[in-house]
Amino acid sequence: MTLTEISHIGVDLAAESLDKAFVGGEWVGADSGVTVAVVDPATGRNIGSVPNMGRAETHRAVEAAAAAWPVWRALPAGERSTILRRWADLITFYQDSLAELLTAEQGKPLAESLGEVGASAKFLTWFAEEAKRSYGQTIPTDRVDRRLQVIRQSVGVVAAITPWNFPSSMIARKAGPALAAGCTMVVKPSEETPLSALALARLAEAAGVPAGVLNVVTGNAREIGEVLTGSPLVRKLTFTGSTRIGKLLAEQSAATVKRVSLELGGNAPFIVCDDADLDAAVDGAIKSKFRNAGQACVATNRIYVQDGIFDRFVAAFIEGVRALAVGNGATAGTDVGPLINSGVGTQMAALVEDAVAKGACVATGGETHAQGDAFFTPTVLLDASDEMACCREETFGPIAPIMRFIDDGEVVRRANDTSYGLVAYCYTTDYRRLNRFSEELEFGMVGMNDFSVSTESAPFGGVKESGIGREGSHYGLDEYTEIKYVCVGGLS
Structure with missing residues (x-):
């Protein structure tokens, strides 16, 4: 027309x-x-x-x-x-x-x-x-x-x-x-x-x-x-x-x-290797986790960072999360809007409570936002573990648990230890790792150094449940x- x-x-x-x-x-x-x-x-x-x-x-x-x-x-x-x-x-x-x-x-x-x-x-x-x-x-x-x-x-x-x-x-x-x-x-x-x-x-x-x-x-x-x-x-x-x-x-x-x-549903791991481009990894993790207030099946659900880069990643990630503007989506400058209803906010609070009870530390957020009951403050959990509900279940909200890993075999095993298999993300500049991880991760889609996998020209879908x-x-x-x-x- x-x-x-x-x-x-x-x-x-x-x-x-x-x-x-x-x-x-x-x-x-x-x-x-x-x-x-x-x-x-x-x-x-x-x-x-x-x-x-x-x-x-x-x-x-x-x-x-x-x-x-x-x-x-x-x-x-x-x-x-x-x-x-x-x-x-x-x-x-x-x-x-x-x-x-x-x-x-x-x-x-x-x-x-x-x-x-x-x-x-x-x-x-x-x-x-x-x-x-x-x-x-x-x-x-x-x-x-x-x-x-x-x-x-x-x-x-x-x-x-x-x-x-x-x-x-x-x-x-x-x-x-x-x-x-x-x-x-x-x-x-x-x-x-x-x-x-x-x-x-x-x-x-x-x-x-x-x-x-x-x-x-x-x-x-x-x-x-x-x-x-x-x-x-x-x-x-x-x-x-x-x-x-x-x-x-x-x-x-x-x-x-x-x-x-x-x-x-999904339970997307976001893997950051020692050799990753730190700025790109932090930016990708924030955007993947907090887009649509975390309410996406492809949203990052759990973050694994290798020991050698862990402290630098965490510091930059927390700084970026604290800078996110929470508010009405119709207001200019808003980065994170509301959850679909206040009931989801209650679920987010329960996930944080479970994590803290199992040893996690709330680095930022962890509570209902001042904007109202449908808003939840973007949250970062440190000292997280694979047994916490926020790492086992699809969170579908603005909660980011961060965990440390030592070697490739360990993180692949932990990433695959889920009934879900929609998407996984990995940041590395080593082409050998890139090829190995893309094949060994048991997910229908793998984003290597890229958090935005959805496009009309590529097949979107998962494996397992x-x-x-x-x-x-x-x-x-x-x-x-x-x-x-x-x-x-x-x-x-």
């Missing part, structure tokens, strides 16, 4: 206008008329409301997606590509409004919200191109009178259950490949952050995504989830969230033998296609 064409669309993305769900190309409320308030975690202020939908409305959304699938999958890949690109262009054009909305409902600093919205557009742009590259294969024949072919076809109706911590980019990272492959979709956003999903749906409608191809239902998570996992019309479930809920959804999906993609499948890159498109073998005989 040209800038002139976009500017004449005039889509209303104000929070108060996003008060309906999107089913079958129509903006509708819940059958009961009941709504759920959406709250700004920084202020506690209601910023909007969405329909409290349940089973009946979700069934209609699934049926709408199933009805739209034959026409959408039959559309030439180039035409699906053009529509996805228009959607991406609209997101870019409205990025400021989308970022403000995201910060209002989720709390992260506005600069981070702008980055997330930008990533959403990049995912759609990438998969707009991948739509034209879903190639098949011709297999060398075993007989002269037949040909053996492999073709890729869309899975069908996809159910996407998305999290509150990245309410825009997680939808785009799923909807991009699904729609590119010719699938249709029902999205269930988090009850905490539904407005970003509805805003994306409004832009998808303006971009020309046909009725029923993309549906968004809001409300009762249990009732909606049970329909999405239980319906035989839904051929695939994609979920980003906790390992506990992922296991439950996989179990529920087994009855209809759905394909599943699960991007689950951190998930199944990959998102992003051409591997992400494969998740939404079925392989069909065609044997053509009688050719001689």
Whole structure:
């Protein structure tokens, strides 16, 4: 779309206008008329409301997606590509409004919200191109009178259950490949952050995504989830969230033998070797740990620093953490925004209490911030150990335990000693270590001298209890296609 064409669309993305769900190309409320308030975690202020939908409305959304699938999958890949690109262009054009909305409902600093919205557009742009590259294969024949072919076809109706911590980019990272492959979709956003999903749906409608191809239902998570996992019309479930809920959804999906993609929890080790670039390691650790107030599955969860560089790293790291500005994400200069709600702050305090009881020392932070109960002061724990809850569990908050290690074998063993396997980070200038660590660390992704692993062009996902499948890159498109073998005989 040209800038002139976009500017004449005039889509209303104000929070108060996003008060309906999107089913079958129509903006509708819940059958009961009941709504759920959406709250700004920084202020506690209601910023909007969405329909409290349940089973009946979700069934209609699934049926709408199933009805739209034959026409959408039959559309030439180039035409699906053009529509996805228009959607991406609209997101870019409205990025400021989308970022403000995201910060209002989720709390992260506005600069981070702008980055997330930008990533959403990049995912759609990438998969707009991948739509034209879903190639098949011709297999060398075993007989002269037949040909053996492999073709890729869309899975069908996809159910996407998305999290509150990245309410825009997680939808785009799923909807991009699904729609590119010719699938249709029902999205269930988090009850905490539904407005970003509805805003994306409004832009998808303006971009020309046909009725029923993309549906968004809001409300009762249990009732909606049970329909999405239980319906035989839904051929695939994609979920980003906790390992506990992922296991439950996989179990529920087994009855209809759905394909599943699960991007689950993490317990990311951040390893700093003696030969590391100290400044880069400190900067990477702070940004990886405290971005989005630590509320990210790829956030650093435990920091291992080699003995020779330990004291210098700790001093620089604490200085950097104390300099972080905590406040409302909508306020200029804020580095760390609120947690998603005050209940998470209580969980953070309990993790600090557990660590101190087991011998840790609070070097800085460790308490609720003066900004309010939803804010927790960025915290550094020294004398931490692998047995502490903050090192065994996914913290999902601004707590950084730091531990000392002596040799490579020791730290690899300790880093791998977890049921999670999403991402690990390592800083070293020794190329031999770099190669060895990248192979020996049991994680789906390894950031070597780089804390920012997520990009539309690379496969994102974990091993062990951190998930199944990959998102992003051409591997992400494969998740939404079925392989069909065609044997053509009688050719001689």
